Amino acid sequence: MTERDSCAGxxxxxxxxxAEHVTFHRVYNGSPPGRILARGSTLALLADMSPLTxxxxxxIPTAHYVSFGAVMCDHAExxxxxxxRIIPLYTASFGDPVFLEHGSTMGMEGSACVTxxxxxxxxxxxxxxxxxxxxxGLVSTTLGGLADLEQFGYDDRPYFYCGDTAEHQVYAAVxxxxxxxxxxxxxxxxxIPDPEWDYAVVVRKDLLTATMKETARWRLSxx
Numbered sequence: 001m002t003e004r005d006s007c008a009g010x011x012x013x014x015x016x017x018x019a020e021h022v023t024f025h026r027v028y029n030g031s032p033p034g035r036i037l038a039r040g041s042t043l044a045l046l047a048d049m050s051p052l053t054x055x056x057x058x059x060i061p062t063a064h065y066v067s068f069g070a071v072m073c074d075h076a077e078x079x080x081x082x083x084x085r086i087i088p089l090y091t092a093s094f095g096d097p098v099f100l101e102h103g104s105t106m107g108m109e110g111s112a113c114v115t116x117x118x119x120x121x122x123x124x125x126x127x128x129x130x131x132x133x134x135x136x137g138l139v140s141t142t143l144g145g146l147a148d149l150e151q152f153g154y155d156d157r158p159y160f161y162c163g164d165t166a167e168h169q170v171y172a173a174v175x176x177x178x179x180x181x182x183x184x185x186x187x188x189x190x191x192i193p194d195p196e197w198d199y200a201v202v203v204r205k206d207l208l209t210a211t212m213k214e215t216a217r218w219r220l221s222x223x
Contacts, residue, residue, distance in 0.1 A: 012116035013064050016044060024049050027203060035208065037215050040222030042078040045086060047215070048120070050199035051207040052186050054214070055094030057121040059086070065117040067103030068146070068161070069153030076147040078223035083146075086121075087165060089218045095123035100182045101161040102174065103152055119161075122186055126164035132185055133162060133171065140169035 015022045016039070024035060027049065035047040041062065048056040059082065065071045071079060090097050100120040130140065138160065143149070145168055152159050152170070160171040160182065178184070180198055187197025196202045 010064055010116040012060055012118070016060075016062055028205070028208075032209070032212055035212065037212075037218065038220040038222045040078075040082070042075050043082045043222045045082075045220070045222065047208050047211045048199075049208070050203045051211060052183065052192060052197060052204075053122065053190055054207050054210045055090070055097075055121070055123045056207070056211065057090070057215075059083075059119045059121065061117055066106055066115055067117050067149070067153055067159070068101055068119055069103045069149040069151070069157075069159065071117055071153070072147050072150035073153045075223075076150065079146065082222050085220060085222070089215075089220060090121060093214050093218075096125075096164065097121045098124045098126045098129050099146070099161070099163045100129070100186065102182055103149065103157075103159040103161060105156045105158050107156070120182065120186070124186060124189055126162065126167055128189055129185060130162050130167075130169055132188060133160070136177075136185075138171040138174075138177075140171050143168040143170055 011022050015024055035049065037045045037047060037057070039045070039062065044060050044062055046058045046060065048058050061071050061075070068079070087097065100122065101118070103117070104115045134140065140162075143163075146163060148168070149159070149161060149170065157172065158174045160174050160177070162169045162171075183197045183199065184194070187194070
């Protein structure tokens with residue numbers, strides 16, 4: 001089983017239903033009233049609640065999946081369509097995006113509700129991110145495209161993913177990495193001191209406001 005309609009333990013699931021008692025509303029207290037930039041029946045695009053830089057967005061499935069590897073088992077064409085629509089707008093506003101994901105598993109800490117699949121979109125150079133992960137000792141495998149993550153979904157294996165519009169790398173050995181590892185990688189490239197890349201340490205409300213202001217003029221529909 002790769003999907004649930006929702007999960008009471010997932011803040012994303014509750015936020016997508018319009019629930020008020022979620023972390024975003026507690027932190028921002030109605031200003032802005034929301035962070036969902038676009039939403040379809042399969043996917044939604046949100047501003048990151050604790051952005052590392054202007055243009056830090058999250059692509060998430062509207063149903064509860066624990067990884068985009070699992071999403072690809074059911075919705076690969078929808079994800080491809082969404083990215084074709086998002087990327088030109090994103091590039092015009094923020095620059096070329098890198099895509100980062102930590103794919104979880106259904107058995108993570110005994111609960112599939114521990115996390116909700118999300119791909120980070122950040123205006124960072126893919127090669128620099130990939131090189132830093134390699135220096136950290138992670139060994140990558142080249143994928144033909146994002147859809148190739150589906151095997152990790154079928155096998156229920158954890159992974160890190162790093163890609164852009166042309167290249168895609170997956171890293172299978174993630175167990176020894178610290179929590180929020182991908183945020184730490186992006187933070188190092190952005191020059192953010194440790195541990196200020198941690199979403200609970202520094203929120204950077206001004207960057208979310210700037211991101212919301214820029215994306216307000218987008219005309220975006222998602223599958």
